[in-house]
Amino acid sequence: MLLQVTASSLPSKSNLYPFQIYKNPIEPAQLLALSLKTATFNHPLISSRLISLYTHSKSTSLDHVRSLFDQFQQPTLFSWNTLIKSYVQNQRSQESLFMFLDFMTLSGLMPDVFTLPCVIKACGRLMALKEGGQIHGLVFKLGFGSDLFVQGSLVGMYSKFKDIGSARKVFDQMTERDLVTWNSLLDGYVKDGEIELAMELFDEMTERDVVSWTVMVDGLSKCGRVDDARKVFDEMPRRNFASWNAMINGYMRAGDFISARGLFDVMEDKDIITWNSMIAGYEHNGRCSEALKLFTKLLNLGYVPTHSTLVSTLSAISWSALLSKGRWVHSYMVKNGHKLDGVLGTSLIEMYCKCGSIETALKVFESIPNKKLGHWTTIIAGLGTHGRYFNMMIKDYKIEPTVEHYGCLVDILCRAGHLEEAKNVIESMPLKPNKVIWMSLLSASRIYKKVEIGEYAAQSVTEIDPSFIESYVLLSNMYAATGNWDKVSRVRDAMRKTGVKKDAGCSLIEYRDEVHEFIAGDKSHPRTHEIYHKLSKIRERLKSVGYVADKSQVLLHIEGDDEKETELESHSERLAIAFGLISLKPGIPIRIVKNLRVCNDCHSVTKHLSKIYDREIIVRDNSRFHHFKHGSCSCMDYW
């Protein structure tokens, strides 16, 4: 609490003092003390000035200003406007609209040409179509139909709604238009995907500023014309951060992180969005180690990470399963007071889930006071096996399930072997099932050898994404598991025809803050000799416990069982495990990330190894976690 006002505050008899305060600069705390002493706290000029001073003071948070505001007997229109605007500026548009609602019902005042642009902007940000329409009606009723700022902001709002028709209508009715209004409309065309019309409008403009140009750079790159975007970028008479950032993001969207990096390196001054764009871009393009390097660099250079910096960084950490780094970021967040009740909480939970620390993920989940949809989705997906959170979500928290939640339900049913029931859920759910859901069903069909359902699921996946390799692999594995070799070769023919190729298997392991990467049959690691020596030891140990290799899932067409066995032995996760065994101290769990689904044989071998070497081995493949301990796996042989 910033202050407590107990003195009954009456307007001053002296009329001179409230006017004088505008002439001389004054510290907010100084004016507050003065107003309390002279009982002028509620004077309209004083209260307005107080709100203004505290709003602009960097050391005062918006919530503090709000608590000051709440103590006024009758806040002025100016004070309302200032706070409503501050909420929008602080990315708290929802609260801005709530405050506007309070204003309309409680204040007894009417909005003016300063109030309306703020709330119209909030509607645009929130995509609040209904409220936006109502406020548009209010604008007419109050007779602000010819105010440039109000009309201009309506153009902006409809542009955000991608309702270019309404934006254009308001625009055409305006008696005067300034550059900001033109730019709003230009952005509307871009948001609506009408790049040709945007270009026409751009040519029509007699005056353009850096925003107009930037909107074009952004628009062209967003519809895949990154080379044209670059041409516009090069033609620009002047550029600001947003222009550079738009171009960088254009390249990142096109997957051209080399060109993006080129621009980044050339930039003399960078803002935090530049860094965030690079980190997010690298992360989207699967270059997580580059993303993490930049995160370290920006900290060293003294930039202050924002929410989105942390979200992207956590995401990069999740993909590479660098638990120690994730813990560091978590503690950084705690130290710097980042709240976890939004996307950031979701990212953190996801990071712990994907880095194999489900207990910490649960702890984080439980520590979040106002759990939102995303937190549930993430933790449920992470828990996987722990079913029946579904009803609690609907009943206790009144959250509408999304496709992901149905996905979890299907997964749970599949695990329990209720494949028909799972199929029924998919067919009767109110949302369109996605690839992931069909894959759960397909995966279960393989385990439970339900060929018919499996074929149905595989077909559905192929309809959604014909080039999705995993469905072919699973279908083939299912046929292999049921001894249907004829159909196995037919699947391979289908793969050849559609031109899908299996990615090379790749496993990562973290050792001494470095990531070591292995591909199948890899001989490039500096300690290759030791690793293969360890592999031969492993083979002996396995033989001594009577282990026989399961060769049913070797996808490559290799003649003769011996070759199959050799192929299995050099699977990337085996190399990573061998490396883990020789380099990590006994007792420390071996954590591995793999890009493909773990094969049957590696799975049973890893179970044995966890017992033989008394080691916890945690493997994250592309669909779930395998926590190997004392000879068994947390997935209960279902994956």
Place this chain on the structure above:
DNA sequence: GTAGGGTTAG
């Protein structure tokens, strides 16, 4: 007599 609308990351 302090206050309003447009571009870039998530």
